[in-house]
Amino acid sequence: LVIVGGDDSNTNACVMAEYYVAKGEPLKVIGVPKTIDGDLKNKYIETSFGFDTATKVYSELIGNVARDANSSRKYYHFIKLMGRTASHITLECALQTHPNIALIGEEAAAKKQTLRDIVEYIVCIVVRRSALGKNFGIVLIPEGIIEFLPDIKGLIKELNALLATASEQFVTLHTDEDRIRFVSERLSPEAKQVFCMLPREIQAQLLLDRDPHGNVQVSRIESEKLIAQLVERRLKELKSQGKFNGKFSSMCHFFGYEGRSCQPTNFDADYCYSLGYCAAALLAAGKTGYIANIRGLNKPASEWQAGGVPLTAMLNIEFRKGKNVPVIKKALVDLNGKPFAEFAVNRERWALEECYLYPGPIQYFGPPEVCDRPPRTLELELG
Amino acid sequence: LVIVGGDDSNTNACVMAEYYVAKGEPLKVIGVPKTIDGDLKNKYIETSFGFDTATKVYSELIGNVARDANSSRKYYHFIKLMGRTASHITLECALQTHPNIALIGEEAAAKKQTLRDIVEYIVCIVVRRSALGKNFGIVLIPEGIIEFLPDIKGLIKELNALLATASEQFVTLHTDEDRIRFVSERLSPEAKQVFCMLPREIQAQLLLDRDPHGNVQVSRIESEKLIAQLVERRLKELKSQGKFNGKFSSMCHFFGYEGRSCQPTNFDADYCYSLGYCAAALLAAGKTGYIANIRGLNKPASEWQAGGVPLTAMLNIEFRKGKNVPVIKKALVDLNGKPFAEFAVNRERWALEECYLYPGPIQYFGPPEVCDRPPRTLELELG
Numbered sequence: 001l002v003i004v005g006g007d008d009s010n011t012n013a014c015v016m017a018e019y020y021v022a023k024g025e026p027l028k029v030i031g032v033p034k035t036i037d038g039d040l041k042n043k044y045i046e047t048s049f050g051f052d053t054a055t056k057v058y059s060e061l062i063g064n065v066a067r068d069a070n071s072s073r074k075y076y077h078f079i080k081l082m083g084r085t086a087s088h089i090t091l092e093c094a095l096q097t098h099p100n101i102a103l104i105g106e107e108a109a110a111k112k113q114t115l116r117d118i119v120e121y122i123v124c125i126v127v128r129r130s131a132l133g134k135n136f137g138i139v140l141i142p143e144g145i146i147e148f149l150p151d152i153k154g155l156i157k158e159l160n161a162l163l164a165t166a167s168e169q170f171v172t173l174h175t176d177e178d179r180i181r182f183v184s185e186r187l188s189p190e191a192k193q194v195f196c197m198l199p200r201e202i203q204a205q206l207l208l209d210r211d212p213h214g215n216v217q218v219s220r221i222e223s224e225k226l227i228a229q230l231v232e233r234r235l236k237e238l239k240s241q242g243k244f245n246g247k248f249s250s251m252c253h254f255f256g257y258e259g260r261s262c263q264p265t266n267f268d269a270d271y272c273y274s275l276g277y278c279a280a281a282l283l284a285a286g287k288t289g290y291i292a293n294i295r296g297l298n299k300p301a302s303e304w305q306a307g308g309v310p311l312t313a314m315l316n317i318e319f320r321k322g323k324n325v326p327v328i329k330k331a332l333v334d335l336n337g338k339p340f341a342e343f344a345v346n347r348e349r350w351a352l353e354e355c356y357l358y359p360g361p362i363q364y365f366g367p368p369e370v371c372d373r374p375p376r377t378l379e380l381e382l383g
Numbered sequence: 384l385v386i387v388g389g390d391d392s393n394t395n396a397c398v399m400a401e402y403y404v405a406k407g408e409p410l411k412v413i414g415v416p417k418t419i420d421g422d423l424k425n426k427y428i429e430t431s432f433g434f435d436t437a438t439k440v441y442s443e444l445i446g447n448v449a450r451d452a453n454s455s456r457k458y459y460h461f462i463k464l465m466g467r468t469a470s471h472i473t474l475e476c477a478l479q480t481h482p483n484i485a486l487i488g489e490e491a492a493a494k495k496q497t498l499r500d501i502v503e504y505i506v507c508i509v510v511r512r513s514a515l516g517k518n519f520g521i522v523l524i525p526e527g528i529i530e531f532l533p534d535i536k537g538l539i540k541e542l543n544a545l546l547a548t549a550s551e552q553f554v555t556l557h558t559d560e561d562r563i564r565f566v567s568e569r570l571s572p573e574a575k576q577v578f579c580m581l582p583r584e585i586q587a588q589l590l591l592d593r594d595p596h597g598n599v600q601v602s603r604i605e606s607e608k609l610i611a612q613l614v615e616r617r618l619k620e621l622k623s624q625g626k627f628n629g630k631f632s633s634m635c636h637f638f639g640y641e642g643r644s645c646q647p648t649n650f651d652a653d654y655c656y657s658l659g660y661c662a663a664a665l666l667a668a669g670k671t672g673y674i675a676n677i678r679g680l681n682k683p684a685s686e687w688q689a690g691g692v693p694l695t696a697m698l699n700i701e702f703r704k705g706k707n708v709p710v711i712k713k714a715l716v717d718l719n720g721k722p723f724a725e726f727a728v729n730r731e732r733w734a735l736e737e738c739y740l741y742p743g744p745i746q747y748f749g750p751p752e753v754c755d756r757p758p759r760t761l762e763l764e765l766g
């Protein structure tokens with residue numbers, strides 16, 4: 001049995017392998033690392049397949065939008081990129097396209113940034129660009145950013161508790177206005193401040209769209225629109241105070257599904273072929289509970305080294321649903337790693353100048369440096 | 384002077400050329416056909432540059448989303464495509480990708496379809512697909528569809544008149560509820576029925592976002608979301624009547640800016656090079672008031688024929704701002720043409736089966752049949 005998937009699927013592969021060994025069953029289980037999110041990665045696994053293809057599709061589109069922005073000079077494009085709990089995709093796309101702004105969820109969490117901090121950071125760059133006569137730009141936003149922010153986390157926690165205890169009263173309220181007022185009156189001062197900062201339709205959305213457990217669905221919030229709206233509102237304030245005299249128009253995008261099922265890049269096709277071959281070889285050798293791994297992915301495919309690693313080597317103990325369980329840890333963006341450092345050292349210049357790169361469409365026929373290139377983050381990590 | 388643009392820019396090129404001739408000035412003016420919308424097209428101009436590139440980028444993305452839909456089998460993807468007044472882009476993308484549903488604005492207008500008709504058409508296919516166990520699909524929607532529908536046109540006209548005459552009273556209303564009620568009470572029964580059919584946030588949007596002349600901005604309506612919501616609402620009704628027992632989840636996309644400033648396809652690069660050469664040759668020959676034209680675009684580039692056509696040959700008299708003026712006519716999708724016929728004869732099968740094509744990324748190095756292919760509509764028109 002070959003299980004192809006991310007951290008959870010490979011954790012399950014490990015559990016199943018152990019189970020069949022314990023039962024004395026001959027079934028062998030081998031895992032293969034697959035996720036566009038890029039978060040199944042550790043000292044054994046250099047990357048997962050899918051990540052290169054998805055980020056190259058998104059980077060092509062970001063480059064196109066950047067060229068359009070730089071030509072029409074009218075809009076700030078707020079582009080949300082897939083990847084819920086980790087910002088690998090955004091970091092890779094930022095390195096491939098050099099946007100004016102890219103938010104990294106892990107950094108926001110590490111610095112305990114609030115939604116207001118994020119908005120102020122963007123506003124500051126908009127104002128500085130405007131002083132240079134540039135009322136346009138590219139902003140990359142990782143899908144999960146909102147959930148990383150401590151103030152939003154606090155608000156959501158209070159809302160969930162409030163809606164659970166006051167649900168009988170709450171369901172009798174029939175207009176958005178009534179629901180919003182009801183909630184505002186009952187939140188703590190800190191949470192109330194955050195809630196009141198949100199645009200009205202986001203407030204309404206939070207109170208209406210709840211999951212089957214009655215919890216607020218923060219993932220449903222269109223964070224790119226929320227952030228764009230808050231930036232706009234703040235710029236209006238600054239304008240009325242005479243601190244901003246530029247123009248600001250935003251355009252929102254979400255690049256997600258269009259990067260999940262595309263023709264694979266040569267890198268991913270080679271990598272996937274190698275992983276499949278490797279998984280078959282591990283099974284043929286009678287191994288179970290291993291994950292196929294290929295090393296040296298920054299070199300040409302002919303020099304890659306295939307092998308297998310026991311899945312147990314990747315397990316960490318995490319506390320889930322009230323129990324300590326061994327799971328493969330999701331890799332977050334390493335704020336001390338070389339890819340983030342490359343981004344951090346350049347972002348100030350990218351913010352004010354137009355250093356946009358336009359990677360163009362994925363190519364299959366042509367020179368290897370065009371067609372076979374690995375992800376930029378991988379080059380930096382291994383190079 | 385070479386003017387590169389669509390119908391309006393080339394009309395202006397014509398007017399300028401006449402002006403300089405009349406003044407006895409030596410300045411020569413030559414036009415070049417450029418628009419992704421595909422609506423500068425007539426018996427002299429086979430296509431405009433930009434159309435092939437944009438539609439190939441969109442078709443790649445539609446193909447990717449279709450593969451994802453066919454794999455996860457969970458969502459209806461409602462994909463809005465750029466192109467305000469004509470549906471050429473949607474038709475070309477439909478021919479390149481074979482979606483389950485593609486709406487063509489010109490057909491809706493010709494058949495005097497209402498918003499309800501459009502919704503019923505989609506609902507009917509969703510129900511039939513559901514009976515086959517398929518609760519997923521791809522729906523293409525041209526950006527301007529809403530404005531083609533006679534019922535929406537009527538509503539907008541009444542709203543504009545109402546908001547102009549009752550503006551003093553209207554501005555005193557401070558909640559969406561009040562504004563919606565105020566308007567509902569004053570519309571004609573027909574318009575009221577259409578207005579009441581719209582989801583609440585669209586009603587609110589229509590009444591809030593108005594242009595500097597106080598007119599309702601119908602182009603701001605997110606028509607893909609509107610249609611998806613109305614389909615969902617109708618399916619809920621059918622479910623409660625026991626006429627539908629499938630699942631329906633929608634996902635909305637807008638593919639626009641990412642197709643406007645991309646690396647050109649080989650077809651567009653060759654075409655553009657030829658147009659530039661041709662424009663220069665026309666100027667060198669002392670011509671003015673001509674548009675560069677290249678013929679035989681369905682053949683290999685080496686067989687194309689370059690020439691020039693007097694812009695006056697393309698002028699039609701249109702009534703604009705109270706005056707009859709000569710302008711180049713926007714080409715609409717020809718419902719009697721071969722591309723539409725190809726679509727119409729296949730759409731029933733595409734609706735129920737998964738005939739999706741996945742064109743993949745634009746290629747530059749490789750066999751001409753992969754790299755140099757003209758738009759499908761052009762092949763059908765000229766072939």
